[in-house]
């Protein structure tokens with residue numbers, strides 16, 4: 001098992017790191033300060049567009065674009081392990097994933113389009129997504145049902161002539177607040193209640209401007225609306241979707257969602273490791289430079305232990321993520337699944353702890369707008385719910401373990 005940095009990905013990591021430090025980070029505050037300046041928080045001010053587009057153009061011109069298409073001849077042809085190192089780098093900045101066209105939920109959605117959609121759909125949505133011209137959202141979670149069990153989804157899709165008619169509600173649709181979001185990939189119920197649990201749901205491509213779609217509100221995360229990306233609550237009322245927008249066929253929604261979420265979770269987890277690295281660096285610099293009771297903070301209380309624990313836990317989490325990525329690369333998603341569940345619990349928890357310790361060392365400033373730590377903590381806390389809550393992933397890990405000792409379903 002080789003989990004190291006390959007000669008192929010090394011120069012890419014260096015180029016991404018350099019561009020984040022020299023070009024992206026210096027613009028971040030200015031970009032986020034602009035949110036809402038044009039009156040609507042889900043619109044781009046001219047300055048925001050200028051910053052975003054100039055940086056994307058620069059990334060493209062340096063050929064630092066669309067790294068995420070792993071184990072494919074298209075794009076860079078990187079392995080998941082190689083991509084994982086890039087995801088860690090991109091996780092060090094809030095803007096970077098989009099600048100390199102590697103941000104969620106677009107990467108997962110592009111994979112779905114690439115694998116399962118027709119040529120006409122590729123032309124309409126995949127091409128502009130690959131080019132960074134539009135954005136997309138993935139609509140699974142619903143307000144009325146426990147969505148950690150995706151077989152509960154109730155938004156209905158009923159066949160009517162050449163269309164399906166969609167009715168119901170979705171929420172926490174990340175990215176749907178963005179005015180550039182043109183595509184929703186929607187999980188809907190097409191089967192009857194008494195059908196097999198995993199054969200009742202289907203996946204549809206839906207234009208975000210289809211009549212009958214109403215964005216009800218932006219959900220807030222600890223009081224923040226995460227504009228202009230947003231996590232939207234959306235209502236579907238008699239929304240007509242052409243039959244050809246059904247992916248793969250009726251009842252095959254789970255096949256698609258399982259394939260989509262595996263790589264996405266690795267990306268999320270490695271970005272979390274990246275944000276933990278930034279926090280630990282900030283913690284150490286602060287602990288050395290600020291003095292209380294006649295000593296640098298580093299030398300007070302249990303701060304040596306805290307720093308050491310943070311370093312050790314980051315290293316453990318990174319290795320586990322790389323092992324999960326390596327399992328993905330072996331080409332058996334079923335075998336990789338429990339490993340992905342392990343990292344989905346471990347990486348956000350470790351990153352959250354490290355960021356929390358950094359906040360503590362920063363004192364009041366740590367929770368303020370003056371450092372990226374508060375935003376980072378908030379984001380990492382949500383990651384313990386998004387893409388499956390911890391408990392659901394623990395269940396997967398435990399079931400894989402018990403299965404080793406039992407022939408019946410556990």
Ligand SMILES: Cc1cc2nc3c(=O)[nH]c(=O)nc-3n(C[C@H](O)[C@H](O)[C@H](O)COP(=O)(O)OP(=O)(O)OC[C@H]3O[C@@H](n4cnc5c(N)ncnc54)[C@H](O)[C@@H]3O)c2cc1C
Nearest residue numbers: 138139140141146147148172173174382386387388389391
């Ligand atoms: C910031 C953010 C962004 C998101 N983005 C998206 C998105 O883009 N698209 C999308 O479709 N969804 C998105 N989600 C939704 C997310 O995936 C769901 O919130 C998650 O799947 C849990 O569903 P639920 O909220 O209905 O919680 P529920 O299903 O009601 O679960 C609540 C709690 O019940 C407990 N529980 C559930 N199952 C078990 C179990 N097996 N064992 C023990 N305890 C259990 C856990 O404590 C769990 O946290 C996002 C969520 C957040 C917070």
